[in-house]
Amino acid sequence: MKGSSCRCGFKTISVRKRCPRCGKLIRxxxxxxxxRVLSHSSLGVVPxxxxxxxxxxxxxxxxxxxxxxxxxxxxxxxxxxxxNSKNGVYFCSPKQPSSQIRG
Ligand SMILES: [Zn+2]
Numbered sequence: 001m002k003g004s005s006c007r008c009g010f011k012t013i014s015v016r017k018r019c020p021r022c023g024k025l026i027r028x029x030x031x032x033x034x035x036r037v038l039s040h041s042s043l044g045v046v047p048x049x050x051x052x053x054x055x056x057x058x059x060x061x062x063x064x065x066x067x068x069x070x071x072x073x074x075x076x077x078x079x080x081x082x083x084n085s086k087n088g089v090y091f092c093s094p095k096q097p098s099s100q101i102r103g
Contacts, residue, residue, distance in 0.1 A: 031061050036060050037059060037092075039058045056069075057069045075092070
């Protein structure tokens with residue numbers, strides 16, 4: 001997915017021209033569409049425009065930014081998840097369990 005990163009260390013999943021932290025020009029980045037669950041909240045709420053309960057999951061992309069995703073499936077901290085975006089909203093789903101995932 002597209003994003004931006006700055007030399008000051010600021011990383012984001014939105015495409016920007018200037019860093020909101022230091023004000024310098026920042027460069028576009030292509031982040032992987034996967035990450036690891038950092039934390040999650042079992043909200044069980046039905047977001048606008050969706051038809052089933054979702055939980056809010058904080059996902060950290062390797063060497064990239066953190067982002068909040070909705071998940072309709074249960075996740076655990078440290079799970080690897082696939083990230084999808086739809087209409088500017090991010091969703092994640094657990095990857096198929098694999099015996100040997102190293103990161
Ligand atoms: Zn910066």
